[in-house]
Amino acid sequence: MTAPRPRRVVAALVVAMTLSAAVSGPAGAAPGDEFRWTVEPDAAAGADPRGQFSYDLAPGQQRDDRVVVTNRSSEPLTFTVYATDASTSTDGAFALPPASQPARDVGAWVDLGRQTRTLRPGERIVLPFRVTVPRNATPGDHAAGIVASVAEQRTDAEGQRVNVERRVGARIYLRVNGPLAPLVDVESVQVSYASPAVPFARGPATITYRLRNPGNVRVAGTARLRITGLFGIPLSGGQDVTLPELLPGARVTLVRRIDGVLPAGMVTATVRVDATSSEGVLPAVTRTGTIWTVPWTLLYLLVVIGAVLALLWWRRRRRRAAGAGTEPADEPVEPAEVGGPDTDPAYDGVGTPLVAGR
Helix, strand or coil, X not given: CCCHHHXXXXXXXXXXXXXXXXXXXXXXXXXXXXXXXXXXXXXXXXXXXXXXXXEEECCCCEEEEEEEEEECCCCCEEEEEEEEECEECCCCCEECCCCCCCCCCHHHHEECCCEEEEECCCCEEEEEEEEECCCCCCCEEEEEEEEEEEEEEEECCCCCEEEEEEEEEEEEEEEECCCCCCCCEEEEEEEEECCCCCCCCCEEEEEXXXXXXXXXXXXXXXXXXEEECHHHCECCCCEEEEEEEECCCCEEEEEEEEEEECCCCEEEEEEEEEEEECCEECCCEEEEEEEECCCHHHHHHHHHHHXXXXXXXXXXXHHHHHHHHCCCCCCCCCCCCCCCCCCCCCECCCCCECCCCC
């Protein structure tokens, strides 16, 4: 009774990992050499190819369009084609949820259904669909994807049969007319540092920062990372990082390592985000994080200076002591005898001098 349970668990894990890793950009090929296919918007006659679906509609409006699925592998493939919502994953990727998760946003506004088609090598199919924006749709940017997935069974290293589903998706960006609020926020900045044990050496600092898009417009841009010490003194060269696209409501955590940071006690990481959107450049947002490091270089320098000063003081004192020992000693002065028998004729020999006239 317990033998099938590990097999079901392994299959679910493989499917989950494959779904998250196989979704590509606007159009692409699934991983693997034997299976390759593309999903892309249909280009009108004489028009330039589109890399993605893009719409600007008002609540209640509709738009008809077509998606093309092409089998570019050398054998027949059976595809399941459907629409689903999109989001920004915690690491900044354009993510589409598993097929088992029902769509609630743009994925539910796409009237495509769930279609299963088998295509010969090199064959392509054009599927029409309609996008209908609900009348109560919230203004701003919404995202989804049209996915073509291929499921297969494989045998793992333990000889178990597992189900693997691979997906390729074309992006859908839809803007609902209404008030727009492009925003971005740096929620937190943390910095860690690996202090080198070698004197005068530099070590790596790792900056972990979390970004959030609290607005209703997708944003991108650049994050400028800087490492400074006391009084804003630069401790290493900075870095400029291209940010992933942040869909409305997205929250991502990014990690960056900066090498060659001098340990100088207080180490401050500064993250400045210069974001842009379709509405233009957003005001810069800055946040900092601080950590105290062991300034080995400074400590070693102070120890060396202290040792040198102590050595100089000791040698000077020793020279003074040696110089004092070589000077001639003064002869002791003996007190002159007063009233002795040889010097004072009035001395009576008993201890009391005789005073003349008495």
